[in-house]
Amino acid sequence: MSFQEEYAQKLTTADKAVQAVKSGDWVDYGFNCGTVHDLDIALAKYIPNLKDVKVRVGIEMETPKIFDVPDAQDHFSVYSWFYTGSERHYASKRFITTVPHRFSEMPGYYRNELPPIDVAMCQVSPMDKHGYFSFGPSGAMQYSVFQRAKHIIVEVNPKLPRCLGGYQESVPISKVDAIVEMQDPYVRCMPDSKPSTEVDLAVAKQIVKMIPNGACLQLGIGGMPNTVGSLLAESDLKDLGVHTEMYVDAYVKMAERGIINGRKKNVNPGMQVYAFASGHQEMYDYLDDNASCMAMPVDYVNDPRIIGQHDNMISINNIVNIDLYGQANGESSGFRQISGAGGQLDFVLGAYLSHGGKSFLCCSSTFMDKQGKAHSRILPVLEPGSITTDTRPNTQYVVTEFGMVNLKGVSAWGRAERLISIAHPDFREQLIKAAEKQGIWRRSNKI
Structure with a gap:
């Protein structure tokens, strides 16, 4: 037959x-x-x-x-x-x-x-x-x-x-x-992104400065990773590679400008490797029958041991909030589930295994509730019901519009001090008082 x-x-x-x-x-x-x-x-x-x-x-x-x-x-x-x-x-x-x-x-x-x-x-x-x-x-x-x-x-x-x-x-x-x-075929596209805010840009500019020529990229879901991708597409960086869970529109812009070519990749050189793709029609058209793009199963793409084989692996992901211990929540608002763990921890782990690799967790310093009241995203401890997507030993760089800190190898005292330094100024004093009460604040010892 x-x-x-x-x-x-x-x-x-x-x-x-x-x-x-x-x-x-x-x-x-x-x-x-x-x-x-x-x-x-x-x-x-x-x-x-x-x-x-x-x-x-x-x-x-x-x-x-x-x-x-x-x-x-x-x-x-x-x-x-x-x-x-x-x-x-x-x-x-x-x-x-x-x-x-x-x-x-x-x-x-x-x-x-x-x-x-x-x-x-x-x-x-x-x-x-x-x-x-x-x-x-x-x-x-x-x-x-x-x-x-x-x-x-x-x-x-x-x-x-x-x-x-x-x-x-x-x-x-x-x-x-x-x-x-399918009777009336179409492809589901992502909704148009909201314009990048000043906060998004402030965070993204700090990260872009940390990305060298020849780096390999993973961009997560969310506004800040998207803004980083947009800035990279307008940058003068060279020979970037792609090994990412989610393939997004920004990669197409970078590839068309010649910024992405994968020449420096240690694994699958020249190939843009991804587990799934979600974006606009132009991106789907680009992926169609494109021999430079490699759709692979997620147990390969997101395996930290594979991720870590890439030199200068750069992982960029959003988080909802983080506490003074460095426990990062990327998926819930208290007891309310708003997304999922996805592959965030996979790439946090994998990037740190990479020679020259860096993992960035991004968030705005504050958010507004429905009543217009500001709340800090840097908390004394995660709220009840919050999910620890990235445990404290795994957290590396944390970025807000007020700065970037590296928590690897840093004591509980040092973590509290570094995270408070990138919190919104309006919340720093109350975070210091909370840290003192929790026994993790000692200005004389920053290690």
């Missing part, structure tokens, strides 16, 4: 395909812009007939239709790897929970820790002449998902870029049980 004949045999409608889901099943929905669309609409219509369906999602760029099913909690529950606005909005309805993880370990979770998946589905690009469907920009752990799945459905999106890679970036038609073609 030819690949085209097999394709025709497995082709079906979304409404028919989702009938493979039964009560009690574990269902995987894809990830980021690889999350299914037509199949989601079909399952939203079908799921009221079912009970106790368990759905895994991650980095939802649109709100899945199943979230709006009446009495949703009576029919299914959702397990999210990384919250976006969709999960945050619906979390109070108690049918969504987060799954703590290190992103580098997720393929291993699927292979070894999680129960087998009854139905796995995701978006793919059209089948090539060899019978393979590319996972596009969202292949980070999709191959491992399909390894444990009893029934596999692919939703073919002709506008999804075909992303090349080293391995596990695609699936052969022989492994697929059902094929659905």
Whole structure:
């Protein structure tokens, strides 16, 4: 049988395909812009007939239709790897929970820790002449998902870029049980970024000064890493490389200007290596069939031992807040989950293993609540419910608009003093009083 004949045999409608889901099943929905669309609409219509369906999602760029099913909690529950606005909005309805993880370990979770998946589905690009469907920009752990799945459905999106890679970036038609073609295809894009603030720029300028020619970059999710990327795209730096969890728009700008070429990379020289990509249409067009870009599984990309093999590895990530001990929270506001751990700790660890490597954790010194009251992001201790994404021995550079400090090898006294020095001036005295009460303030000993 030819690949085209097999394709025709497995082709079906979304409404028919989702009938493979039964009560009690574990269902995987894809990830980021690889999350299914037509199949989601079909399952939203079908799921009221079912009970106790368990759905895994991650980095939802649109709100899945199943979230709006009446009495949703009576029919299914959702397990999210990384919250976006969709999960945050619906979390109070108690049918969504987060799954703590290190992103580098997720393929291993699927292979070894999680129960087998009854139905796995995701978006793919059209089948090539060899019978393979590319996972596009969202292949980070999709191959491992399909390894444990009893029934596999692919939703073919002709506008999804075909992303090349080293391995596990695609699936052969022989492994697929059902094929659905997306009716009105489009690729989910990130919303336009807000203009960089003066605070963003103040933080970014400090970091850019620390990046040498030939460095290898990882930019995390958020405004400050995006601002760093924008400044780098306008800089005179040379021979930068990319080894990153998330591929973002700024890399395209740098590559087109010749700032990124990967010549100095110790591992995969000349290649821009990433686990998944999320950005605007121009970025997806750039990634499509681009042999200089390598989509790889996240247990390779985010492995600190691989990250650390790159000289001058530069890791830049946002945090929500940090306490005077250097414990950094990158994912929650008290008990309210707002994002996820992702690969932040992977790159914090990996960058420090790198010869000349540096890990930067960024935040504004303050934030405003809904009543317009300012609060410090540098705290005496993390608030109850806050998640320690990066433990204190792992934290290296911390940056606010008031400065940059290095906490590696620094005592509890020294950490408190250094972090207070980059807090907003309005909060420094009360932080000193808190540090005295906690027994970690001694101006005569700064080590």
